[in-house]
Amino acid sequence: xxxxxxxxxxxxxxxxxxxxxxxxxxxxxxxxxxxxxxxxxxxxxxxxxxxxxxxxxxxxxxxxxxxxxxxxxxxxxxxxxxxxxxxxxxxxxxxxxxxxxxxxxxxxxxxxxxxxxxxxxxxxxxxxxxxxxxxxxxxxxxxxxxxxxxxxxxxxxxxxxxxxxxxxxxxxxxxxxxxxxxxxxxxxxxxxxxxxxxxxxxxxxxxxxxxxxxxxxxxxxxxxxxxxxxxxxxxxxxxxxxxxxxxxxxxxxxxxxxxxxxxxxxxxxxxxxxxxxxxxxxxxxxxxxxxxxxxxxxxxxxxxxxxxxxxxxxxxxxxxxxxxxxxxxxxxxxxxxxxxxxxxxxxxxxxxxxxxxxxxxxxxxxxxxxxxxxxxxxxxxxxxxxxxxxxxxxxxxxxxxxxxxxxxxxxxxxxxxxxxxxxxxxxxxxxxxxxxxxxxxxxxxxxxxxxxxxxxxxxxxxxxxxxxxxxxxxxxxxxxxxxxxxxxxxxxxxxxxxxxxxxxxxxxxxxxxxxxxxxxxxxxxxxxxxxxxxxxxxxxxxxxxxxxxxxxxxxxxxxxxxxxxxxxxxxxxxxxxxxxxxxxxxxxxxxxxxxxxxxxxxxxxxxxxxxx
Numbered sequence: 001x002x003x004x005x006x007x008x009x010x011x012x013x014x015x016x017x018x019x020x021x022x023x024x025x026x027x028x029x030x031x032x033x034x035x036x037x038x039x040x041x042x043x044x045x046x047x048x049x050x051x052x053x054x055x056x057x058x059x060x061x062x063x064x065x066x067x068x069x070x071x072x073x074x075x076x077x078x079x080x081x082x083x084x085x086x087x088x089x090x091x092x093x094x095x096x097x098x099x100x101x102x103x104x105x106x107x108x109x110x111x112x113x114x115x116x117x118x119x120x121x122x123x124x125x126x127x128x129x130x131x132x133x134x135x136x137x138x139x140x141x142x143x144x145x146x147x148x149x150x151x152x153x154x155x156x157x158x159x160x161x162x163x164x165x166x167x168x169x170x171x172x173x174x175x176x177x178x179x180x181x182x183x184x185x186x187x188x189x190x191x192x193x194x195x196x197x198x199x200x201x202x203x204x205x206x207x208x209x210x211x212x213x214x215x216x217x218x219x220x221x222x223x224x225x226x227x228x229x230x231x232x233x234x235x236x237x238x239x240x241x242x243x244x245x246x247x248x249x250x251x252x253x254x255x256x257x258x259x260x261x262x263x264x265x266x267x268x269x270x271x272x273x274x275x276x277x278x279x280x281x282x283x284x285x286x287x288x289x290x291x292x293x294x295x296x297x298x299x300x301x302x303x304x305x306x307x308x309x310x311x312x313x314x315x316x317x318x319x320x321x322x323x324x325x326x327x328x329x330x331x332x333x334x335x336x337x338x339x340x341x342x343x344x345x346x347x348x349x350x351x352x353x354x355x356x357x358x359x360x361x362x363x364x365x366x367x368x369x370x371x372x373x374x375x376x377x378x379x380x381x382x383x384x385x386x387x388x389x390x391x392x393x394x395x396x397x398x399x400x401x402x403x404x405x406x407x408x409x410x411x412x413x414x415x416x417x418x419x420x421x422x423x424x425x426x427x428x429x430x431x432x433x434x435x436x437x438x439x440x441x442x443x444x445x446x447x448x449x450x451x452x453x454x455x456x457x458x459x460x461x462x463x464x465x466x467x468x469x470x471x472x473x474x475x476x477x478x479x480x481x482x483x484x485x486x487x488x489x490x491x492x493x494x495x496x497x498x499x500x501x502x503x504x505x506x507x508x509x510x511x512x513x514x515x516x517x518x519x520x521x522x523x524x525x526x527x528x529x530x531x532x533x534x535x536x537x538x539x540x541x542x543x544x545x546x547x548x549x550x551x552x553x554x555x556x557x558x559x560x561x562x563x564x565x566x567x568x569x570x571x572x573x574x575x576x577x578x579x580x581x582x583x584x585x586x587x588x589x590x591x592x593x594x595x596x597x598x599x600x601x602x603x604x605x606x607x608x609x610x611x612x
Contacts, residue, residue, distance in 0.1 A: 012328060012331070012335070012345070012347075013328065014028050014029070014327075014328030014329075015027070015028045015328045015331075015332070015335065016028070016182070018184055020177070020184055020188055020190045021172065021189065021190040021191045021192070022172040022173070022190075022192075022194075023038070023172045023175050023176070023177050023190040023192065024175070024176045024177065024339065025176075025177045025178065025179060025184065025190070026176070026177070026178040026179075026332050026335055026336055026339075027178070027179055027180075027181060027182060027183065027184070028178075028180060028182075028327070028328035028329040028331075028332055029180065029181055029182035029328075029329065030180050030327050030328075030329035030330070033087050033088060033089070034087070034088065034089060034090045034092070034093050034179070034180050034181060035085065035086065035087045035093065035178075035179075035180045035329070035332075036085070036086055036093035036094075036096070036097055036177070036178060036179040036180065037083055037084055037085030037086065037097075037177065037178055037333060037336070038083070038084050038097060038100065038101070038175055038176070038177040038178075038190070039081055039082070039083040039084075039175065039176055039177075039333075039336050039337055039340045040081065040082045040083070040169060040170050040171075040174050040175050040340065041080065041081060041174050041197065041198050041340045041341055042055055042080075042081070042082055042169035042170065042174065042198060043055060043077060043078045043079045043080040043081050043082055043201065044056065044077060044078070044079055044146055044147065045079040045080055045143050045144045045146060045147075045201030045202075046080070046169070046198070046201050047146060047153070048142070048146075048153075048437060048484070049141045049142070049146060049149060049152055049153070049437045049438040049450060049484075050152070050153050050156065050437065050438050050483060050484040050485070050486060051153040051157065051161070051165075052146050052149060052150070052151050052152045052153045052154075053119060053150075053151025053152070053153050053154045053157070054153060054157055054161065054162060054165050055077050055082055055165070055169070056077040056119060056151060057112075057115055057116065057119060057154070057157065057162060058082075058104070058107065058162060058165060058166050058169075058170065059075045059076075059077050059082055059084075060075075060115040060118060060119065061103060061107045061108055061109070061111060061112070061115055061162070062075065062084065062100050062103040062104050062107070062170075063075050063084070063100070063103075064103065064108050064111055064115070065099075065108075066096065066099060066100075071086055071087060071088030071089070071092040071093075071096065072086065072087045072088065073085070073086035073087075073088075073096055074086075079144055079147065079201065080200060080201055080341065081337060081340065081341065082170075083333075083337070084096075084097075084100045085333065090181060090185050093179065093185070094185050094186075094187050094188050097177065097188065097189075097190065098187070098188065098189045098190075101189060101190050101191060101192055102189070104166055104170045104192060105191065105192065105193065107162065107163060107166055109159040109162065109163065112157075112159055112162065116154050116157075119151060119154060120151075120154065123150055123151055126150070128147060128148045128149075128150070130217065130222050130278065130377060131147065131148075132147055132148030132149075133148060133214065133377065134214075134222065134224040134276075134375055134377060135147050135148045135224070136148035136149070136454045137206075137207065137212075137214060137375060137390050137454065138205060138206070138207055138224055138226070138375050139203075139204045139205065139206065139454075140204055140206035140451075140452055140453045140454040141437050141438065141450050141451065141452055141453070141454045142202060142204045142437065142452055143201045143202040143203060143204045144201060144203070144204075144268070145204065145206075145454060152438060152440075152486065153486065155486050155487065155488055155489075156485065156486040156487065167193050167195075168195065169195070169198060170192065170193070171192055171193045171194060171195025171196075172190070172191075172192040172193070172194060172195065173194065173195040173196045173197055174195050174196065174197055174198050174340075175190075175192060175340070176336040176337075176339045176340045177190060177336065178332035178333060178335070178336045179332075180329040180332065197340075197342070200268070200269040200270075200341065200342075203226075203268055203269060203272060204452075205226075206391075206452075206453040206454060207375060207390060207391070208391065209388065210372060210373050210374060210375065211371060211372060211373070211374040211375070211376065211382075211386075211387045211388075212374075212375050212376070212387065212388055212389065212390040212391075213375075213376040213377075213378060213381060213382045213387045213388065213389055213390060214375070214376065214377045214378070214389075214390050215377075215378060215379065215380055215381055215389070216377075216379075217377045217378055217379055218286070218379060219280060219281055219286065220258075220278070220279045220280045220281040220286065220289060221277070221278075221279050221281070221286075221289055221290045221293050221376070221377065221378050221379075222276070222277065222278045222279075222376070222377040222378075223275075223276065223277040223278075223293070223297075223370075223374050223375065223376050223377070224274065224276055224374070224375045224377075225274070225275045225276070225369070225370040225371075225373045225374045225375070226268065226272055226273070226274055226275075226373050227272070227273055227274075227275055227366050227369040227370060227373065228271060228272060228273075228369065229267075229271065229272065229273045234316065234351070234354050234355060234358060235358050235362045235363065235365075235366050236265045236273040236275055236366055237265050237316065238309070238312050238313070238316060238355070238358045238362075238363060239275070239300075239362075239363045239366040239367060239370070240263045240264065240265045240275055241263075241311070241312030241315050241316065242300065242304060242305075242308045242309055242311075242312045242363055243263050243277070243296065243297065243300060243367070244261065244263040245305075245307075245308040245311050245312060246296040246299070246300060246305070246308055247261050247263065247277075247279065247292065247293065247296050248261055250292045250295065250296055251279065251289060251292045251293075255288070255292075256282060257281065257282055257285045257288050257289050257292060258279050258280060258281055258282065258285075258289055258292075259280040259281070259282055260278075260279070260280045261278075261279050261280075262276070262277070262278045262279075263275070263276070263277050264276050267341075267343070270342070270343075275366075275370050277293065277297075279293055286379050287379070290378055290379065294382075294385055297367060297370060297371055297374075298371070298385075300363065300364065300367040301364060301367045301368045301371055302364065303364075304360040304363045304364055304367075306360075309358075309360055309363065313355055313356070313358070316355050317352065317355060320348055320351055320352055320355070323348065324348040374387070375390065392426075392427065393426070393427030393428055393429055394421070394427075394428060394429050394430040394453075394455055396430060397414070397421055397423050397427065397428030397430060398414040398415075398416040398419055398420060398421025398422075398423070398428060398430040399414070399416055400414050400415050400416030400417060400421075401414065401415050402414050402423070403415070403464040403465060403466055403467040404464065404465050405463060405464055405465075405499075406463055406464060406465050406499035406500075407499055407500055410424065410425050411423070411424050412464075413457075413459060413464045413467065414428075415471075415475045416430075418432050418433055418434070419431050419432035419433050419434075419435075419436075419449075420449055420457050420459060420475070420476065421457060422457050429455045429456075429457055430451075430455070430457070431449040431450065431451040431455060431456070431457050432451065433449075433479040433480050435451045435452045435453070436449050436450065436451060436452075436480045436484060437450055437451065437452050437484055438450040438484055438486060439476065439480050439484055439485045439486070440486050440488055441477070441485065441486070441487050441488065442488050442490070442491055443489075443490045443491075444461075444469065444490070444491060444496055445461050445468075445469020445470070445472055445473060446458070446459060446460050446461065446469075446472070446491075446496070447459040447472050447473070447476045447477075449476070449480070459472045459476065460496075460497050462496060462497060462498055462499065463497055463498075463499055
């Protein structure tokens with residue numbers, strides 16, 4: 001979508017649309033400090049896993065040397081947009097925008113490695129957490145799923161690739177600028193390469209069947225859903241507000257179960273929006289919170305309380321009133337972002353009419369879409385409400401030469417003609433060469449392949465019987481495109497996984513072996529375990545030996561000893577008390593109950609539930 005070179009955007013008095021050097025420019029005057037910025041329709045979701053971090057890297061290079069003591073300036077790389085903005089004097093804004101555009105035309109690539117190191121340091125403070133896990137499991141290792149992986153491409157990006165990325169995406173056809181003044185300021189230079197408005201990031205889905213559930217969230221419940229929308233619909237927003245009202249009433253007002261409740265929406269493209277729920281449970285109330293969220297969303301599919309819909313409309317109208325009352329200059333960044341992403345500009349009265357048109361049936365329709373498309377992250381499974389577990393394994397296991405895991409032969413690495421896989425008793429994870437979006441290599445011979453579906457298989461020669469480093473390299477290298485290969489630095493000896501000593505293998509029980517196999521399946525299943533973030537890009541740790549299981553026979557012996565000692569101590573104590581008090585004590589079942597409690601505590605201490 002292009003912005004007209006002249007004229008006032010309808011319904012936004014005080015805003016003037018102009019053009020400088022082929023870049024659309026929005027103008028609106030205000031008193032005080034001057035602000036300005038430029039936004040491009042490119043973000044991390046436009047990248048591939050092998051180039052992840054390239055947009056952020058361009059942003060950093062464009063801001064190199066930007067030190068203006070009196071001005072507030074910054075850059076930001078989002079999933080679908082990259083923006084640069086500044087507040088200061090008019091001269092500060094002009095100088096900043098000129099410098100940014102000049103740097104984008106001719107990036108200071110002599111600072112490439114320095115900026116990479118800075119990005120690695122920044123990444124050390126970021127944790128994709130719950131959001132990353134949900135994104136990977138829904139979208140895989142592409143598009144909006146990349147947020148869960150970190151900037152994995154930094155180790156392979158070359159100066160030429162970075163230059164080409166800037167020339168393709170940071171163009172005048174893919175940009176919108178703004179300036180809080182009533183006229184184009186003197187000296188403004190927004191020259192950029194020619195280019196076209198780019199599309200939204202790809203919206204991928206690797207879940208297949210929904211609703212689906214991930215497990216392991218200990219302190220609450222989260223949900224990610226994708227619903228349909230038209231270009232201007234506010235129904236998803238109103239549904240989120242209604243759901244927030246219902247959750248607040250059930251989990252906060254009527255019962256103190258939740259510490260925080262967040263229900264948000266995000267536009268993905270013209271046809272789809274994301275609705276997310278995140279509820280943090282009070283200690284010990286996780287099950288009650290999960291039940292409350294299930295009940296609230298389940299009920300909303302069939303019944304919308306009139307008071308909740310009225311409250312949602314009032315909140316939306318209040319936000320709209322505040323926006324309409326704001327100075328025209330304050331809405332320029334939002335308008336620029338909407339224009340850059342091709343979203344229409346709606347007048348406040350149009351938005352208000354749309355809010356009033358949303359009916360209870362509209363909300364119920366979206367609530368049903370939320371339920372049907374939901375990816376849950378909960379403490380445990382949701383089989384009781386008809387929600388299956390999200391895929392943990394590939395549909396087809398790899399077939400080829402198998403190399404058993406040292407000390408755990410039920411786990412095997414498979415080198416197939418068309419890919420690699422890891423097979424465990426419950427299933428297998430496979431990455432086909434044709435679907436590989438990232439191949440990580442180490443000088444010691446290890447390899448790790450990530451497929452477009454997000455599954456990841458690590459090939460560690462030290463962990464499998466008969467698997468040599470040259471065998472791994474010969475089977476994998478050259479079988480995937482060169483542009484997905486990331487060559488990582490040499491690892492320290494202690495970073496290379498090693499099998500457990502033979503004496504430990506001999507002591508493993510059959511139950512411990514099965515548990516190790518399950519751990520191996522989870523370790524290579526990237527959709528359920530987001531990989532670590534940079535700077536230390538390493539494959540997820542292969543499972544080592546589990547702690548030596550305590551003998552059941554020894555536990556039985558301790559229980560017997562506990563009961564014998566208990567009867568002796570309790571019997572002797574009772575006799576002493578009767579002599580001292582000169583009366584008969586009738587304790588009934590109290591000694592038995594005390595010994596039962598001590599027995600349960602002993603068993604739980606020696607055999608935790610997750611190891612049984």
